[in-house]
Structures are given as structure tokens and as C-alpha cells.
Amino acid sequence: MTEPIQDDGTSRKAAGKQGDSSSRRPFGDAFRAFMREGWAEHDVEATALPSSRHTPDRWRAIGREFPGERLVFPAGAHKQRSNDLDYAFRPNTSFAYLTGLGKDYDPDAVLVLEPLSADDPNAASGQTHRPVLYMHQPADHTTQDFYMSAEYGEYWIGPRPGLQEFSAMTGIETRDLGQFADAVAKNVGPGEGAVRVRVIREADPKATAVVDAARKAGGFPDPDLNAQDDAALHTACAEARIVKDDYEIGQMKKAIRATYNGFNKVLQHLDEAVGKPRGERVIEGLFNANARVEGNAVGYDTIVASGDHAPRLHWMRNTGTPHKGDLLLMDAGVEVDDLYTADITRTFPLSGRFTPVQRRVYDAVFEAQQAAFDACRPGVPFSVIHDTVMRVTAENLHRLGILPVSVQEALSPEGQQHRRWLVCGVGHHLGLDCHDCAQARNEEYFDRDLEPGMIFTIEPGLYFQSDDLLIPPEYRGIGVRIEDDVLMTAEGPQWLSGYIPRTADDVEQWMAQMMRH
Template sequence: MISELEYKSRRDALAKKLKSYSVGVMFSATHKTRSNDTEYPYRQNSNFYYLTGFKEANSCLMIVKKKSKVKTVLFVEKKDETKELWTGKRLGEVEAKKRFLVDEVYIVDEFEKKFKKYLEKKQTLYFDFKLDYSKVKTLKRYSKNLYTHKNIALLLQEMRLIKSDSEIKLIKKAITITKDAHHKAIKFKKTDKKEYELQALIEHTFKTNGAYSDAYTSIVACGNSANTLHYVDNDKKLVDGELILIDAGCEYKYYASDITRTIPVNGKFSEAQIELYNMVLDVQVQIIKMIKPHAKRSELQKKSEELLCDGMIKLGILKGKRKKLLKKNAHKKYYPHGIGHWMGLDVHDEAPYKDKKEKEIPFMSGMVLTIEPAIYCDKDDKTIPKKYRGIGIRIEDDILVTKNGFENLSFEIAKSVEEVEKLYSSL
């Protein structure tokens, strides 16, 4: 768990980044309508949660800064027995004052009046530029005489790059639950079942272990479906002899995991599948070993493309010299995406890859990222050996940058051909 003191320290750190004589505003997420009067499951805005740990909608955090003095103000929904009967209990103003380490708490109905007051003699307003238009219109109506408007989300993205010990613990817990789900998927007797049955098993495992939601829509792609990178139909039959690409990770107390494994339906890799699989796995192992403070993601990307290109040449998928093939981006037909991304409160954590001067940000201890090399060989691609057509393979792990190198947070999830086959046969 993350303590109220840690949330306060984040607010204090953000306040130091604000200019003197400014006001910073961060709103909660809004409910999203699914159809008519039904809604999608509510999830708090990640930046708002990062600063407060508060899950309720229709809330707002305000940071008011004079020359050096700072005041933090939280706005929450008022208690209302009738509305709470339908939508659940609210914390309310009184309990919020007891719980949160902020200077003032008001009901959200008072927001505009207080906002107008706090803007007096201020010069800069910080808010999230991705806000819906109605909120932006309200903010700008009262702040039209200020000198500047700045995007507070950019400051928070910088802060979220480095994970605290408590954040890393939550990510590790999410990965532990995800490990259990992937291992059950490997052991599951899959032949002639449907992709969505395997998805149901995975997501049932998430929920029964305390992870009430997935971190993203699970991909369970059998055979050629794996060559659609964001395949989410999950409605095809699991065919004996084919591979299944499973990209699935849970979210535990708002922190994500992101794991991909590619496994055989019948528990046994074919010779051609092993050739492709081990090529991708070898690349992943080499790329992970490159992770350490001061290394850069672009270096990992470049090396992964070189290694995968070498592997494709060796297997006859590409023909020619590596240098020319890379220059023509011939390899990108089979590996079109990046080597990985930041991960944390969001599966694709909203954190920057470049600094304000547009220079790439090097790795630092406490960063968490995914590493996911892949190869996608479409069944209709007549330019590649027939035995590889219709196979898509991606292998993805979650990596913590440490002071002296890296820690593979998901190392316990079966990955090698031998580990996967042994796990399947262990029933």
C-alpha cells in the first residue's frame, strides 16, 4: 500500500515545480457512458490518483502557490443518502478532512467560487490540457487575465518516470498474479476450445487473486491471428498444432503488469516453431542484458532490429546483406513496433522519452519498462519459407532498472521451450 505521507510528498514535489504565484488544478476522471443509462467500469484518472490515492469521481485537487507558501485544497462530493443508495457510499467532506493530508477540504459544489478566489493576484494556471472541453471552458473563463496556461500533466509525467519502493511492490504483486494466470493458461487443455475460454480462465485468475481488472484488453490470438498486433476478437478455435500468442496482464491497486507469452495449443512446439521462437527469445535475452543506468531505449531498439534482422536472414525470411536490409527497413515488415515502453500506473505509462530539449532520457534506477521483441509471419506471405507462414511470436517481460543494472520482475513466468513444455505436461 502507498501511505498518505507518500501521496503528500508527491504533492509537495509537484508544488516545487510550479512557478510562484500560480494555481495548479487536477480533476478526477469522469464516468464514461457505455449505452443509454449504463456506464463502463469506473477507473480514476492516473495522475489524480498518483497525487491523492482517491478513487471517487467528481473530485478535484488544487495547489495554490504564492511566492513560496503553498496551500493544497481537495474538493469532494457531498454526502447524499439518496444518490448513495444508487451509486455507493461517498467519503464526504468530514471524513476527507480526517484522511487526507491537505490544508483544506470543500464539497465540489464550491469549486468555482474557491477557484475564482484563489486565482486573485496569480500569474499562471496549470491544468491537464487533455481535459474535456466543458472543464477547460470553466477554467479559462476565470483565468483569462493570467499571463500563461501550462500543462500540469507534463510535470506529472516526469515525476512518474521513477517508481518508489511502494510502487515497485505493487507492480511485483501484479506480476505475481499475472504469472499464475499465464501458468494456468499453459497447463489448460486447449485443443478445440475457443480463444475466449482461455481469456476467461486468465481473467478469472486475475480477479480471484485480488486484481479486479485487467491492465488492458487481453489478446489471445491463435495461429495467424497473432499477426494482428492488437487482435482482441478472441473468438477463434484453438487449433491443434498451432501457437497462441497471449498478451495479458492484470492491474493490482492501480498498478499494471504487461506480459506476453507464445505457447503451443497442444503443449509441444514443432521444429519450425522452435526455430522462430528461440530466435526471438535469444534477442530478448540479449536486449534485457543491455539495460542499466545511462543506457538508452533507442540503443535497445537499434540492437533489437539488428539481431532480429540477423535471425531472419539465417532462417531465410529475409535475403541479402544486413546493412542494406536495415537501410531499406525490410525487417520492419516482420517487426514493426518498438522494443518496449514505460509501465506503471498505466500499462503504457504516460511518461516522457525525451526531455524539454528533445534529448532522449537515459535509463535511471527506479524506471520500469517492458521488453518485447517479436516476429510476425503472415500466412499469405509467399516470400518466406512455407513452414513459418501463419506464425506470430512475441515475448514480453517487465524490467526494473536498478543501480547496477536490471531486475527482470517477471523472470518466474515460464518462457523457454523446455519450461513451457514441462509445465504443460506436469498435469
């Protein structure tokens, strides 16, 4: 990894060292002038993003929740990984949702929903806000940042759209980021004709500091009240995403297809991992490479858990050696370029066929998943997924001879003994975030009735850890999860991932087919 130039002529990595001539960089006037000469102009594509047909409905809906207020949505900033190295940039979810910008060329950008005055012509049609994007000008060869800034300079990161191009892409007026501070502070105050300001404060500390300074100067100095205002905006954005539009549904289908292709890639090369030290990481690498080819990246750290690791709910070290005869639990999802992610789990028998004990556990989990799917329909609360999975799981644990009490006692609030083997949640909303809409209120999440356009997971499991002395020895070390992505329609639930084999027989046939290739 190369090192950026610092103003003093040394790299950040070498800062503080003395006498290290190898870290010196050219920095004289002649070099500055030379670096700006002889570069061809770049044509940067600037066609309207497909998402731009849908984002106006999104920001208008948010605006109606906060009429007369200035709403600030930062994209976020680079986050340091170590020393002078940053993590790959991913814009804040609310920013991406409202602008359609999912790529990595907009760090520090801010979307502002500016309240319309009563005499604005657009107010008569019911609009409450006008969107404005604030972004960096390109650091092209006419600027010193061109070669000085490893974060923004086009010498380092390649050509980037300009303000006009971003406006054409998003359909949103775009201004230089340097104007943001003055714009956000304009007319802030509690009086008539003044405005309140809210911000997604977790997104970018620098942007939030600008908003906080404007509020303090305008008569809103109480940090606790300001934080409450900001939390309400964050909640409103999360709740707005619970029902997906047609574009989002299409992106989710694309993410699920890419995830299926990743599972196929793993199965085709499974022999390269079985019996190999750190074979779990071989599997992780196969899936993650496919995610980078077909999408932006993985939507979350891939879980590859074989043998005793399978009952560990968030096993992410992926350092184990998969062995024939073990189960392999793989929880993975591809995030597409617009940042929508799938979330799929499959449990594979590494010998190619389930043993009788493994199949009993697998079938119990499958039964719980199918029962929860069948219970879903428009008008019933989202919590039906949890309630159904828990009931069927308790019944199956009783049938397997594992539950130490009656099903009735286990399902009582004072009991819950079955949760020893299913302590996690069994379904969540899915979209731009793997655990999407997490800031929504309970009444708008778990207790909200299912309705067309919702996308969610159903993911029951049974996790029998190898050191659990309360279960028969033959079950110890077995972990099974089956997770699929579901779209609610007016006619009922639809498996978005229904073409990915789910039953024990179909999984065995899938493995046999893929491993022949």
C-alpha cells in the first residue's frame, strides 16, 4: 500500500521519524507545477441513476414528517483502519436511501432537505422541502489535492463526477461542500420565520458539529433536546424503509441471485476446503470473491462454521478445519452496488448426506421455518414469525426428548427453557442494512402488521453446543440454521430465495450436482 504525501514532505506513516531520507517526497515549486501539466481531460459518465425515479417519493415522505424544519443527512467520512489506512468507504444508509448514491465517491457529502416557504410554488402541490446536495469538487489535475490527497485526489483514486454530473445522476441540485456550514446555519432559531435543524448525528461527527454549532448560535443550546430531535429523525428514516418500493425489491432480487451464485461457487470447490487447515477461510474466500465480482461486497462478515463451530451463533473467525461427517453452517449475503443486501443461511452435510441424527435436527428447523412462512399474511403482526417459530421449536424439542419441561411451561413467560437452544432472534427486516430499520419503534417493527412491500428474513435454528450436558450426547456439536428472504405481497408471502434448495433432500441433491462440476 503506497503512502500519501504530507505537507511537510513526509508520509503519514513516517511522521515523527527523524533522518529517514527514504520517506521524503518531492515537494518543490517545480514539482508542483510539473504535476499539473500534461494531463488529458476525462469524460465522466453522468446519466440519471435508475434510483432517481424513486428517491423523490422517499425524501418527500420524510419531509412531511418534519414540515418547516431543515433536515441534514451526512454521507459520512472515511474511517481509519490503522495509521494512514482507511476502511473502504460506505455511505450512511439514510443518505444512500434518499439520494440513491451507493458508491464510494461521496465521502463528506451532505444532503439537506431545505424547508419551503409558504409562498414557494411547489408548496401548493403539497411539497414541504427542496433537496440540496453538498459535495466536494473533484480534486482533478488543476488542484494541489490531485496528487496530495490520497483520500480525494484523482491521481490516487481516479476520476470522479463533478457537481453538475452528480446533479444529473441524482436529479438533486448539487453545490460545493464549502457552502454547507452557511446554508445549515441560515435562519436557525425558535421565532416565527426561523427554522429548527435535525441531523443524522451518528453519520459524520464533523457535519454534526456544524449543525450543533448552528443550533447553539440560533437559540437551541440544550444538547439533550437536540439529541432527542436527531433520534426522532433517525427513527423516521428507519420506519420509512420498512415498506420497499419496486426498485428496492428489484435490487433485493439481484442481491439474492448473486448470493445463490456464491453458494454454488463454494459447493463447486468444496473439496478444496474439506480436511484443510483453515478450510473455513477457503470457503469464506470463495464466497467473498464472488460478492466482489457480482456486487459491491458482502453485506456482513460471512459466517462459515463447521463442526463444533456451527452452534456458535456468530462464529466469524472462520479458522476451523471442515471435516467429512460434520455439518457446515454458512450465513452469507451479497451486497449489490446500490447497497441492498441478501441474508441467506444454509446448513450442508460435508459428507454429502445428512446422518439420521443430523436430519432429525434439520427437519425440525425446516418445519419451524415453513410454519412461520405459512403464518405470515397481510394484516397479522410481524411478531407472528417469532411466536410461530418458538411454538414449533418447543414442540420439536419435546419430541426429540431434549426439552426438560412441558411445551406449555416452556412457552410461558416464566419458562422459556427452549430458548437455551434458540436464544437469538428468528427474523428481521432486510434491505440497505442486513438488520434494516433497526432504529424503528417496537410498534412500527415487531408489532406492526405485515403489508405488501415488506422484505424480511425467517431464520429459525437449533444450536446444540458440544459442552452442553443437558442434551443427549448424539446431538452435541450439531448446529443448524435455515434462513431465507421473504417479500410480503397482497396475495401473501413470497420466498424471494425460494429457488435456493431448502429441504434436506434438495440440499443433498444440490451438493451432488454442484460437486460434479
